Amino acid sequence: MNFEAVTIKDIARELGISASAVSKALKDSYEISEKTKKAVLECAKRLNYRPNPMAQSLKRGNSKSLGIVISTIDNNFFAQVINGMESVAYSKNYNVIMTQTHESYDLEVSNVQHLTIRAIDGLLISLSNETRDLDHLKKLHDKGLPIVFFDRVTDEIETHKVIADNFKGAYEATNSLINAGYRKIAHITSSPHVSITDDRLNGFRLAMSENNIPLNEQFVKYCLHGGRDLNEIEKALTELLCSPDRPDALFTASDRITTTTLSLLHKMGFKIPDDIALLGFTNTSLADVLNPSLSSVYQPAFEMGKKATEMLIGLIESKRPVREFEKVALPTEVIIRDSSKPVLVHK
Amino acid sequence: MNFEAVTIKDIARELGISASAVSKALKDSYEISEKTKKAVLECAKRLNYRPNPMAQSLKRGNSKSLGIVISTIDNNFFAQVINGMESVAYSKNYNVIMTQTHESYDLEVSNVQHLTIRAIDGLLISLSNETRDLDHLKKLHDKGLPIVFFDRVTDEIETHKVIADNFKGAYEATNSLINAGYRKIAHITSSPHVSITDDRLNGFRLAMSENNIPLNEQFVKYCLHGGRDLNEIEKALTELLCSPDRPDALFTASDRITTTTLSLLHKMGFKIPDDIALLGFTNTSLADVLNPSLSSVYQPAFEMGKKATEMLIGLIESKRPVREFEKVALPTEVIIRDSSKPVLVHK
DNA sequence: CAAATTTGCCTTACCGGTTAATTTTAGTAC
DNA sequence: GTACTAAAATTAACCGGTAAGGCAAATTTG
Helix, strand or coil: CCCCCCCHHHHHHHHCCCHHHHHHHHCCCCCCCHHHHHHHHHHHHHHCCCCCHHHHHHHHCCCCEEEEEECCCCCHHHHHHHHHHHHHHHHCCCEEEEEECCCCHHHHHHHHHHHHHCCCCEEEECCCCCCCCCHHHHHHHHHCCCEEEECCCCCCCCCCEEEECHHHHHHHHHHHHHHCCCCCEEEEECCCCCHHHHHHHHHHHHHHHHCCCCCCHHHEEECCCCCCCHHHHHHHHHHHHCCCCCCCEEEECCHHHHHHHHHHHHHHCCCCCCCCEEEEECCCCCHHHECCCCEEEECCHHHHHHHHHHHHHHHHHCCCCCCCCCEEEECCEEECCHHHCCHHHHC | CCCCCCCHHHHHHHHCCCHHHHHHHHCCCCCCCHHHHHHHHHHHHHHCCCCCHHHHHHHHCCCCEEEEEECCCCCHHHHHHHHHHHHHHHHCCCEEEEEECCCCHHHHHHHHHHHHHCCCCEEEECCCCCCCCCHHHHHHHHHCCCEEEECCCCCCCCCCEEEECHHHHHHHHHHHHHHCCCCCEEEEECCCCCHHHHHHHHHHHHHHHHCCCCCCHHHEEECCCCCCCHHHHHHHHHHHHCCCCCCCEEEECCHHHHHHHHHHHHHHCCCCCCCCEEEEECCCCCHHHECCCCEEEECCHHHHHHHHHHHHHHHHHCCCCCCCCCEEEECCEEECCHHHCCHHHHC
16 A cells, blocks of 8 residues: 655666765755756656655654644634644745644643654644643753743743733723723633633733722632533533622633633523623634624734744754743734623613 | 654663664564563663654655645634544544645645655545646555545545535525525535535525526626635625625525625625525534524534544555545534524514 | 876765564573 | 574664765876
């Protein structure tokens, strides 16, 4: 069942020269005469010769591929990030190998393992919601594997990082809810101890305190699996909404949580924004046509993917060890739609 | 900048035996004594030895990776397909390398080229909307590269294929519109000469003719780029809706076309379903919470990815050449929501 | 015209792992 | 002690491409 390829030896045999002459001719080496070069090039084209990448990798000690670890691809944000990564990688002649953690620490460890076994030249990773221990990554980083973190990052490993400006996005989103007249604002977020959770929560807290609105700590709900399973969001919503003093607005902290919350609110029969307003992080292009149109914090996902990949390839191809690392925060965009209409207008 | 690994030679040196003894011990060969095997295994574990996949690939002549060609990953349908592919590939120790055509024939050719240069063991492909000429794939197929088509397939190459039951999905969807009281049904679809376009159009036509509803040929609109660019859908909609005898329902043929049509109808100020009903192929999990909730034909995307990958790995690992090929059609599901409510109820 | 240099190509070793062919070692039989 | 055999390990070749080093022929130089 294999699909035999033309090798450098076939060309050598055809022209009656040695394999190394062919190799050198193909690299336009000064050691080879113009006549021979021309003959080799012609023959290579005629036989449709392609160098075997595995032989090259083995010899050179690199693989020209990048590993990507994300939670799941079926999510607008990550799909757009990968889109950006692929565009850069492809243009620089790398390919990408993607794996999903589904927010599980164990899967993250085994995926990272799997990827490094497969010989990647560098790693692009957004940590799973469950991940607390970073040993699996520290070991690789210490051994010299270039790593760039994006989205969910960590301070424990010194390398390049690309995030959205989560703090500012959350701060502005919360302010917009406050300006629209909402006061009892609840926040549904992912697992604590994840970078994006902290940043977004801090932005939320600052906006609240700057406006002198006391924050009911019961109004901050964590979803340990990042909203991967519906039940945890359902539980958070039930706790928030089936109480006498329920919030008048929800600020949700991730793509999955936001869209699932919208679905559940529908199912539970809440009118948005009359019964409760909703504003959340999401990258769905359908925000405009949701019922109601959904106010959202949009992250420049494609750019994040591009930037992270450019940084990683920079690390990989750097001649000298890199000592200075960047942490880039890309601007988010808060877009107000009907799901957080001003209170005065509709009440 | 490289990240040196433990090799079989390190183990050999450590134990004072030859490299080949180590290799054989690791494969539990009968030629090696139990004592040596135990020592090798212990040492391999201690040094955290991992065989170099490129060396193995070079020797064995395979790469344990599968190429995937899709139009774009930022699309619920394809994201779910890839999800399914990844799950199977990963469990069978393959990795997947994904590329996007963005519906361009040229990109399809260059991506396929790029993938085969990278030495894949097999190819999973959904043809681009632009693709008419299949020479680039025929050549590879003739050379023995295992290929499985999914979603957008072709009759010109004999191999396994996995599709959704597009004909039946379209037939049932159209029938449901007819049963709901709509008569002037328009169909917005992708490029002609693409398998899914034909199948869906035929299902549409059959339902119409079985119900003795004459089909206005002006009511079938093709989008040559599969809805990748907004303008072509906008043009189709304008032509359909800005005419005295305009349709009372739209049946849209793909994920992108359906969601974009919904957005545009909103923007143009049409009330759905009062002014015009909408039902289309889409895999978005947000169908329920769109405005209005969107009637849809759902495709088992995850299963499609799984099935296609199982078939491909079957081809790759088959000892004897495969002569009998399957074309599997997975059932679609038509889900009626508010965007195609019965006419009597709301008019 | 011989010596020195350049040109152009070949031989060889290597990357890391696999495996056929072969040699060494240990054990048994006579 | 010799002959024979089975067991255990080694050597060598290979996968395809790369690159250092070597060598013969052609060209330049004194």
